[in-house]
Amino acid sequence: EVQLVESGGGLVQPGRSLRLxxxxxxxxxxxxxxxxxxxxxxxxxxxxxxxxxxxxxIGYADSVKGRFTISRDNAKNSLYLQMNNLxxxxxxxxxxxxxxxxxxxxxxxxxxxxxxxxxSS
Amino acid sequence: QSVLTQPASVSGxxxxxxxxxCIGISSDVGSYNVVSWYQQHPGKAPKLMIYEGSKRPxxxxxxxxxxxxxxxxxxxxxxxxxEDEADYYCCSYAGSSINVVFGGGTKLTVL
Numbered sequence: 114e115v116q117l118v119e120s121g122g123g124l125v126q127p128g129r130s131l132r133l134x135x136x137x138x139x140x141x142x143x144x145x146x147x148x149x150x151x152x153x154x155x156x157x158x159x160x161x162x163x164x165x166x167x168x169x170x171i172g173y174a175d176s177v178k179g180r181f182t183i184s185r186d187n188a189k190n191s192l193y194l195q196m197n198n199l200x201x202x203x204x205x206x207x208x209x210x211x212x213x214x215x216x217x218x219x220x221x222x223x224x225x226x227x228x229x230x231x232x233s234s
Numbered sequence: 235q236s237v238l239t240q241p242a243s244v245s246g247x248x249x250x251x252x253x254x255x256c257i258g259i260s261s262d263v264g265s266y267n268v269v270s271w272y273q274q275h276p277g278k279a280p281k282l283m284i285y286e287g288s289k290r291p292x293x294x295x296x297x298x299x300x301x302x303x304x305x306x307x308x309x310x311x312x313x314x315x316x317e318d319e320a321d322y323y324c325c326s327y328a329g330s331s332i333n334v335v336f337g338g339g340t341k342l343t344v345l
């Protein structure tokens with residue numbers, strides 16, 4: 114059974130940093146591209162970032178480019194999102210998600226339950 | 235960042251059919267056959283319902299179907315059931331510079 118378990122969320126002040134983690138199990142992690150998708154309270158889904166199997170291609174939404182860094186450790190079956198210079202508009206539930214493909218973005222087939230990030234002073 | 239356009243809300247009675255549209259542009263929905271649809275119940279993670287425009291994952295009811303014409307993708311739910319009441323999102327790959335885009339979401343109410 115595919116499982117994606119996010120951690121690392123919490124309350125953080127504007128301008129500070131936070132690192133999210135996603136522990137994957139139930140599948141061969143390095144066979145798949147991975148994504149972070151967020152959902153602000155009461156709002157829709159917003160793609161944040163994606164990374165292919167070997168980290169050879171990485172993409173970011175314009176809203177986070179230059180502030181967020183996605184990475185993965187295939188040996189640890191883990192996905193990460195380093196979030197710097199956080200803003201109030203980054204407040205959201207952050208989902209870790211698996212892509213169906215390995216070398217490009219195709220479609221997301223599995224989602225974690227999310228970790229909540231609240232940016233507030 | 236482009237956003238796919240969905241109606242904010244749709245409603246239908248039990249047993250009826252509804253269709254949710256997802257309007258993109260030529261560089262996303264129009265160019266790629268990778269439109270996917272997700273169902274999200276309150277407080278839950280999204281669930282894949284349709285991929286590659288019209289394919290259903292194992293375990294998804296055949297009451298859900300998808301199609302695409304030009305820059306518009308559509309999700310049709312037939313034989314509406316109470317448990318279909320949820321938010322629905324379309325998603326598409328949009329090229330190497332924009333990457334992935336979601337629609338704004340449609341709230342389905344089953345009357």
